[in-house]
Amino acid sequence: MADPTTQTRTLDHGSQPERFARGWHCLGLASQFKDGKPHAVEAFGGKLVVWENSKGELGVLDGYCRHMGGDLTQGTVKGDEIGCPFHDWRWGADGRCKQIPYARRVPLRARTKAYETVIRNDSLLIWHDPEGSKADYDILPPELPDIGNREVYTDWIWNTVPIKGSHCRELIDNVVDMAHFYYVHFAFPTDFRNVFEDHMATQYMASKGRPDVAGGYGDADMFLKSEATYYGPAYMINWLEVDYKGFVTEVILINCHIPTGPDSFLLQYGITVKKPEGLDDKTANFIGKKYADMFGDGFLQDVHIWQNKVPVQNPLLCEEDGPVYQLRRWYEQFYVDVADIEPEMRARFEFEVDTTKANEYWHEEVAENLRRIEAEKAENPESSDAGVS
Amino acid sequence: MASFVPTSQDTVEDQRLYTQARLVEVECLDCLARVGVKKNSEHQTSVQWTAEAQAQCPDLVRRKAAADGARLVHARCPRLAASIEAAVADGRIQIGAEDGY
Structure with a gap:
């Protein structure tokens, strides 16, 4: 084998993973999603819809309706569900279609990708796993004491x-x-x-x-x-x-x-x-x-x-x-x-x-940089912002 | 499924060098937990544990239970630190890296 100390070293760029990491991901401060409107979040190569239900809980689903692919992030919050702007299919936070206003029955297979959610340290966290496992609540980040208490901490x-x-x-x-x-x-x-x-x-x-x-x-x-x-x-x-x-x-x-x-x-x-x-x-x-x-x-x-x-x-x-x-x-x-x-x-x-x-x-x-700055100042007294490049 | 796949066999060898080369097995004089130790300089120390060794170190087990998963236990076990110093003192651990690893 050739001696590595005399060879030119090359950079191995490798190939990137074809999937996204398993684990809890933070979508941002929970408060930003709590205005009764659907919100779009780009994530994991696609788009998610986030909204607040009547109990103040946040739901997170894949952003596209399983009916005809309508963009749920442009839909409307109706009660606890998000209604698609295309044909008003109503999706619940559990990923099930709850109602189709113009149909007698909802197809049994009307289930979309739903993410398990947790509010932690004022932020919305969701569980993502390409293998589709149940969320692991034991590995959540810890709760920071007093973090939501505005007497103790400033606003985020x-x-x-x-x-x-x-x-x-x-x-x-x-x-x-x-x-x-x-x-x-x-x-x-x-x-x-x-x-x-x-x-x-x-x-x-x-x-x-x-x-x-x-x-x-x-x-x-x-x-x-x-x-x-x-x-x-x-x-x-x-x-x-x-x-x-x-x-x-x-x-x-x-x-x-x-x-x-x-x-x-x-x-x-x-x-x-x-x-x-x-x-x-x-x-x-x-x-x-x-x-x-x-x-x-x-x-x-x-x-x-x-x-x-x-x-x-x-x-x-x-x-x-x-x-x-x-x-x-x-x-x-x-x-x-x-x-x-x-x-x-x-x-x-x-x-x-x-x-x-x-x-x-x-x-x-x-020390050498400071000496140079001093010398430059001495040579050129007008310029006060002589710095290090 | 593998991820971040190296495209060169040399990279696999680099991975081995940087994570395993020069690791010397040190046994804790107190609890007998065995860890891998590497010292690139007088004040630089890498300690590679195994699940078995972690379970065997009463200090780590106790502090981990107290931290309850909230903060990682970071201070070194003082008995293990003393065992590493002893291994350095009697020349079992060589100080100084070999071309960066």
Whole structure:
């Protein structure tokens, strides 16, 4: 066999999965669907209809009527059912056609795809499984205490970003990507750990902002402590403690997505801030907005990378890199039949990276950047915005 | 059904290298749970558990029950950490990666 150290390395783009992940997927804040109208959500290569029944419960069905293919998302909510705009077939949240106004009987086979739903942390979650299994309520993301209590937390700031041309695994890869926090988000990671186990994958990280570049995760005065766990393939809770000049704020960031096609997904993120004691609502909301903007910009920095990169099945790692292959092995469990899940996909794996070496190098680079900025300022005193490219 | 299928045999070999190569079996001096350990540097440690080892570690079992599935137990078991340190000290675990793996 040829010596791999003298060969040119090639990127294996691989082939993408032909299915969408099994597990709980978040469609967004439940409140947005509660206006008596049908709502369209693109998901799993098709379209879903979401509506609220008379009891305040949300129903989720495949968006197209099994009669003649009418678009239910353009229909009308009638009582507890959604009526098709084409011939007014009335569908219930259990997936059965309840009534056809012009017919004596409903065909026994009038059943459509219905999704099991749960409201969790103010959001609507649905169970998706290509094998058609019953929803697994044991692996739901945990309920966050007091999250719906406006005395304790600010209102959600909820944003969506459609991503085209990337498989959602690109987003998952970030869980292990210690170094990108420096290059993409302009923060020094000072502590970094991963644990994968069962249906969960976690990243623990502490970081502080870079003084030489603006627009990342804060500036040199900002310290972040972050614990971020994926509960299944598409819903992450990120507990954040932001220390800005000694003023500590607790932030909850929900990072979730819905795959919409083989290489597209809808990224969603929601932010709520625990109201610091002694602060009025206006100030607390202002802080919430500020952090939502900061993490929102962070996602856009990632998005820019994803939309310009190529898929790679064989990433080449250096010894300081995180466990990309182990994370992908964990993620694979959601794409194979339950019967084909290998024990190592769910077995506990722990990783702790030494950030000392990388940080020594990065601190030198930052010091050099700061020297250059100073020198440029001295040469060119009028230009105040000399920055790092 | 497989997913994310590599198109090259070399990729399959890479998967093996990065997930299995250099994993040294370490037995906990306390509960005798066996895990795979790899150290790319002094302060970097990978620990690969098996379901069997997880069930055998009383520390992990206790903390997992207490967390009730809400948050992942992340702190390392201190007895296992000590066992890994002992294995490093007597040279059973080599520190330093081989070309990144």
